[in-house]
Amino acid sequence: MLVRLEQRPEASKSMIYVSPLIAVVLTVLTAMVMFALLGVYPVKAIETFFIEPVSSLDGLAELLVKATPLVLIGVGLSLGFQANVWNIGAEGQLVIGALAGGGLALAFFDQQSIFLVPAMLVCGVLGGMAWAAIPAWLKTRYNTNEILTSLMLTYVGLLVLSYLVHGPWKDPQGMNFPESRLFHDSALLPILIDETRLNVGALIALFVVVLGWILISRHIIGFQIKVIGMAPMAASFAGFKEKRLIWLTLLISGGCAGLAGVIELSGAIGQIVPSISPGYGFTAIIVAFLGRLHPVGVLFAGLLMALTYLGGDSAQITMNLPNAVTGVFQGMLLFFLLASDVLIKYRVRFGAPKINTEAAE
Amino acid sequence: MKFRSKLATAAAAVILAAGVSSAVQAQLKIGFVYVGPIGDHGWSYEHNQGRLAIEKALGDKVMTTYVEKVPEGADAQRVISKLASSGHGLIFTTSFGYMNPTLRAAKRFPKVKFEHATGFKRAPNMSTYSARFYEGRYVVGKVVGNMTKSNVIGYIGSFPIPEVIRGINATYLAAKSVNPNIKMKIVWVSTWFDPGKEADAAKTLIDQGADVIMQHTDSPAPVQVAQQRGVWAVGQASDMTNFGPKAHLTSIIDNWAPYYVARAKAVLDGTWKSTDTWDGFKPGMVQMSAFNKAIPANVVALANATRDGITNGTIFPFAGEIKDQAGKVRVKAGAKADDGLLAGMNFYVQGIDGTIPK
Numbered sequence: 177m178l179v180r181l182e183q184r185p186e187a188s189k190s191m192i193y194v195s196p197l198i199a200v201v202l203t204v205l206t207a208m209v210m211f212a213l214l215g216v217y218p219v220k221a222i223e224t225f226f227i228e229p230v231s232s233l234d235g236l237a238e239l240l241v242k243a244t245p246l247v248l249i250g251v252g253l254s255l256g257f258q259a260n261v262w263n264i265g266a267e268g269q270l271v272i273g274a275l276a277g278g279g280l281a282l283a284f285f286d287q288q289s290i291f292l293v294p295a296m297l298v299c300g301v302l303g304g305m306a307w308a309a310i311p312a313w314l315k316t317r318y319n320t321n322e323i324l325t326s327l328m329l330t331y332v333g334l335l336v337l338s339y340l341v342h343g344p345w346k347d348p349q350g351m352n353f354p355e356s357r358l359f360h361d362s363a364l365l366p367i368l369i370d371e372t373r374l375n376v377g378a379l380i381a382l383f384v385v386v387l388g389w390i391l392i393s394r395h396i397i398g399f400q401i402k403v404i405g406m407a408p409m410a411a412s413f414a415g416f417k418e419k420r421l422i423w424l425t426l427l428i429s430g431g432c433a434g435l436a437g438v439i440e441l442s443g444a445i446g447q448i449v450p451s452i453s454p455g456y457g458f459t460a461i462i463v464a465f466l467g468r469l470h471p472v473g474v475l476f477a478g479l480l481m482a483l484t485y486l487g488g489d490s491a492q493i494t495m496n497l498p499n500a501v502t503g504v505f506q507g508m509l510l511f512f513l514l515a516s517d518v519l520i521k522y523r524v525r526f527g528a529p530k531i532n533t534e535a536a537e
Numbered sequence: 538m539k540f541r542s543k544l545a546t547a548a549a550a551v552i553l554a555a556g557v558s559s560a561v562q563a564q565l566k567i568g569f570v571y572v573g574p575i576g577d578h579g580w581s582y583e584h585n586q587g588r589l590a591i592e593k594a595l596g597d598k599v600m601t602t603y604v605e606k607v608p609e610g611a612d613a614q615r616v617i618s619k620l621a622s623s624g625h626g627l628i629f630t631t632s633f634g635y636m637n638p639t640l641r642a643a644k645r646f647p648k649v650k651f652e653h654a655t656g657f658k659r660a661p662n663m664s665t666y667s668a669r670f671y672e673g674r675y676v677v678g679k680v681v682g683n684m685t686k687s688n689v690i691g692y693i694g695s696f697p698i699p700e701v702i703r704g705i706n707a708t709y710l711a712a713k714s715v716n717p718n719i720k721m722k723i724v725w726v727s728t729w730f731d732p733g734k735e736a737d738a739a740k741t742l743i744d745q746g747a748d749v750i751m752q753h754t755d756s757p758a759p760v761q762v763a764q765q766r767g768v769w770a771v772g773q774a775s776d777m778t779n780f781g782p783k784a785h786l787t788s789i790i791d792n793w794a795p796y797y798v799a800r801a802k803a804v805l806d807g808t809w810k811s812t813d814t815w816d817g818f819k820p821g822m823v824q825m826s827a828f829n830k831a832i833p834a835n836v837v838a839l840a841n842a843t844r845d846g847i848t849n850g851t852i853f854p855f856a857g858e859i860k861d862q863a864g865k866v867r868v869k870a871g872a873k874a875d876d877g878l879l880a881g882m883n884f885y886v887q888g889i890d891g892t893i894p895k
Contacts, residue, residue, distance in 0.1 A: 234622065238615050338727060342697060342894065351657050352699050352883045353633060371645070373614070444611035449634060450696070454608035489616055492604045493623060499574065499605045 181522040188520055192468060195516035200480070202512040207505060216495060224494050225487035225505070237372035239482050241444055244381045245270070245436035245453065247478035249460035251388040252432025254469035256425035258392070259401040260408070263426055265311065265326025266433040267457025268333030269304040273434020274441045275337060276303025278356070278448045281363035281441075282345060288362045296363065296438055297380075304434015305427045307333060312426040316419045322426070330457065341450050356448035365443040377439035384432060388471035401425065433457060462510055481506070565627060565805055567591060568620035569603040570613065572632035573730045579755025579774040580729065580791070581605065584631045584654075586775075587793030594798045598805060609634025614641060621646040627804045629797070630654065633698070639663060650809055652800060655700065657880070661811050666796060669817030670700065671707040671879070672847045673789030675854035676825060677771050678711025679843050680786055681749045683836045684769055688718045691742025693735055693752040693759055694725045697893045699882040701753045706886045707854045708751065711843070713888060722747055725894055732758035743768055749786070760785055776826040787840075788826040795821055815876065818848040855879065860887040 207225075208218035229235045249266045256263045263269075277300035284292055310329060314320035338354075347357040365375040392398035404411040404421055412418065441452060463481050467473030488502030569588050573581035588601050602625070607616050613635045620628050621642055629652045630639045636656035643651045643663040651663040659665055681690055690712060694701050705723065712719045722745055724738040731754075739750050739762040749769040752759045757780035763770030764781030772778070772788030796814065803809040816822035825844060828837050846852030855874035859867050861884040868874045885893060 232622075234618070238619075241611065242615070351881050354696060354698060355634075355637075358637065440611055444614070447637065449610060451608055451610050451634070454610060454612060485612070486615075489604060489619055493568070493602050493620060496602065 178527055180525050181518065182525045183522055184520075188523070191520040195519055196466065196468070196473075196477075196513060198516045198519070199509060199512035202516070203505065203508045206508055206512075210504070214497070216497065221491070221495060221497075224490050225501075226483060228490045228494065229483065229486035233369065234372050235486065237369055237374035239479065239486055240378040241373050241375070242485055243478040243482035244377045244443075245440050245456040246460050246463045246481055247381045247475055248384055248436040248439070249429075249433045249457060250463035250467060250474035250478055251384055251471045252429035253460055254464040254467065254471065254474055255388065255392060255398075255401060256429045257464055258405045258469050259421055259425050260405045261422055261425045262323045263308065263311070263326050263429045264323050264461065265308070265328075265330045265333075265457070266429060266460055267453060267455065268326070268330030269307045269430040269433035270437035270440075270453050270457050271330075271333040271337050272307040272437070273300040273302075273304035273431075274437030274452050275340060275448070276300055276306075276434065277438030278359075278441045279340075279345070281359045282356055282448070284363070285357060285360055288360065290362065292360075292362050293365060293442065296442055297435065300434045300438025301431040302434070304430040304432070304437065306430075307434070308426045308430020309423075312423045315426075316422055322422075326426075337448075337452065338450060341448055345448060347447075354450050358447045359442060363442055364446060365439065373444055375439075375443040377443040380435070380439065382475075384435075385471045385475050388474075392471065397421075397424065433460075462506070466509070466513060480509075484509070564597065565599045565801065566623075566625040567599055567601045567801060568625035568628040569601065570607050570616055570620070570628070570630045570632075570635060571603060571605040572607060572609065572634070573755060574605050575603070577730050577755050578757050578777065578780075581631070581755070583775050583791045584629070584793055587797040588629075590794035591797050591801045595801055595805070599801055607635075614638035617642040617651075618645065621649045626650060627801060627809075628652070650804055659811055659813060664800075664811045664813065666814040666816075667700075668791055668793075668822040669815060670789060670791070670823060671703045671854055672817040672844075673823045673825060674704040674707040675711045675847065675852075676840050676843050677751065677787065677789065678708040678713075679715055680828070680832060680836055680840050681708070681751070681769070681771065682712030682714070682716035682719055683839070684786060684832065685712075685716070685719070685749050687746050687748045688716065688720055689745070689747045689749075690719065690721045691739065691745070691747030691750045692721055692723045693738045693742070693750070693754055694723055695729050695754045696727060697725065697883075699880060702885070702893065703879060703882045704753055705889065706882065709886060709889050710854065710859070715839070721889055723889075723891055726754060728754065730755045732756040735759050736762050739763060739770075740766075750784075757781075772826065778826065783829075783831075786829045786832060790824040790826055792821055792824050818844060861885065862887055862889065862892075 204222060211218040211221040230239050253263060253266060277296035280296050280299050311322040311325040314325050315322045341354045345356045347355055365377055368374045400416045400421060404416055404418060463474055463477045467477035484502055484505045491497040491501050492499060571581040571584060575581055575585040588603060591599055592601055604616050607613055617630060617638055627650045631654045633655045636653055636658055639651050639653045640658050640660060643660045647662055653665050655667045656665050692705055709721055722742055724742055726734045726738050728734055735754050735756050736758040739759040742750060743766050750759050750763045751771045752773050755774055757777045760770040760772055760777045760781040763784035769786050770781055770784040771786050774791050776788045776790055778785045843852060853873050857868035857872040858870035861867050
């Protein structure tokens with residue numbers, strides 16, 4: 177039997193939503209084969225990976241804590257990606273945002289104030305925006321490639337962090353170890369559920385998802401973003417200002433990353449440490465695409481990606497599997513997603529093509 | 538009938554509960570959190586060797602698990618709490634960055650015992666432990682001071698924290714005592730484990746004239762580079778002979794096994810107490826691997842004598858007079874540096890070029 181791909185007359189709308197599900201199912205099936213080869217009972221392994229981590233209140237809270245930065249950054253990035261503005265430097269914007277907010281917490285370390293947390297969040301957003309403004313300015317002024325400038329600024333941002341925690345912001349009582357002093361209670365985000373780390377940051381992320389959805393689906397700016405991404409010429413004929421949109425999308429994605437950074441710092445870590453993020457800014461790129469560059473999709477993709485991290489912990493603790501399992505899962509997920517995306521533009525047909533006979537004449 | 542079945546259920550529940558609790562008492566679950574992969578052949582590898590030693594020594598009485606490559610940010614606390622809430626009675630967190638997450642977990646799980654490596658914060662159920670690696674560095678200094686022809690020692694540093702600064706100073710003081718012309722070149726790579734960066738640093742140092750490469754990072758890459766380029770190297774944390782048999786002078790081995798076994802036994806016996814342990818050669822927490830056959834016999838003898846002297850307390854690496862780069866006396870003549878000065882060391886001794894990065 178011959179299997180072939182036939183181009184669809186237009187992209188399948190249902191497949192846009194079905195293909196991530198196909199990818200997840202294929203990932204799970206392949207993972208079961210992998211577990212069987214590793215000599216682990218596959219069903220038990222899948223349960224350990226996907227169910228066990230979220231079977232307790234604490235687990236659910238940790239899932240949301242882990243997903244918060246991924247979703248926040250993912251929503252911001254997806255707006256830019258739709259407009260063909262490729263901000264690869266969210267990691268750096270996250271770090272600078274975290275430093276802006278965390279610096280405020282350190283400056284007022286001995287003062288209690290209910291305004292401290294809101295001010296830190298605002299500083300975080302502004303810090304991220306400032307770092308994203310550099311590639312925006314370079315691109316609009318000198319037509320520089322924002323992929324390179326934003327990526328390279330990530331390393332600059334990490335060095336700024338390293339300088340501050342090794343130098344001026346080091347804990348005076350910290351035996352010279354590279355960590356800031358612990359934040360005061362009033363510099364920590366309010367906890368939503370006692371005995372867990374679930375904080376207000378998760379609600380902020382949800383709010384940003386809603387804002388992102390309104391912007392992209394219900395606002396003229398969202399329309400402009402989509403048009404400029406799909407047909408730049410048409411956009412310029414329609415009088416959309418491309419430079420303005422470059423600025424806007426970079427500032428929004430930078431602001432989201434900075435917000436994620438300060439939430440991570442004041443919600444989950446509680447002090448400035450040499451490694452604030454284990455690469456959320458880069459993982460969020462995967463999350464954005466996994467979520468179809470749509471805010472609601474990003475929400476689900478962020479949760480799924482967070483679950484793979486938690487599942488990796490469980491797999492190591494209860495089944496003695498290596499940490500590499502997490503990486504394999506994430507890799508397979510992306511691989512199958514890209515493969516399934518073929519189905520959006522093509523459909524699978526069985527048997528010999530009919531038009532071929534006519535074409536041969 | 539109904540009453541009897543209820544009674545039976547209750548009895549079954551009691552038996553079950555008793556069975557469970559005795560099972561818990563019988564077997565101690567011990568968790569480990571590693572910052573690197575267990576295959577780094579350095580820091581995390583040696584901690585994992587300690588874990589295996591517990592299993593070997595205590596057999597069925599314990600069950601051990603580990604989580605590797607845990608980032609030192611928000612993730613650490615999740616993993617530590619997860620271990621504590623899944624029935625682990627003793628948890629070793631083996632990197633400095635886990636200090637505050639471990640402390641928070643210790644407060645949240647008062648019945649679980651925590652052991653944190655290289656930190657300084659303790660709680661009634663949280664101990665700290667570290668090794669006096671600088672004792673090993675002092676022995677190494679005597680060797681490299683004799684072996685270098687170019688009189689330039691290349692040193693790959695991870696982060697400028699006291700532990701690393703101490704190692705650099707100990708090496709320099711020992712090397713200087715056998716070779717007055719010694720110079721040290723230091724490259725900071727800002728990572729504990731990155732074979733690529735470590736290899737690049739080694740190449741840079743060799744290009745600048747170093748003919749001995751030392752490292753305070755965890756991968757064997759610098760040893761491999763030294764082997765290729767025909768210079769000497771000193772391994773870190775575990776025996777790295779196999780990565781450069783010709784280049785490898787010796788390694789400073791972190792041997793956590795005796796401490797880990799003792800602490801696990803203490804929990805089983807009910808004698809575990811929160812303490813601060815900082816051990817060196819004497820109890821075997823720091824060891825030297827076999828010396829390269831190419832090292833002359835008199836140098837090996839000097840190294841062994843130095844090690845024995847440190848072990849029995851006749852030699853002290855940071856004995857006065859020690860001045861810092863500015864010429865200020867930090868340890869008076871005839872005195873020994875106290876643990877407070879050692880633990881917070883943030884200056885280079887006089888004679889080392891360059892400044893500690895801020």
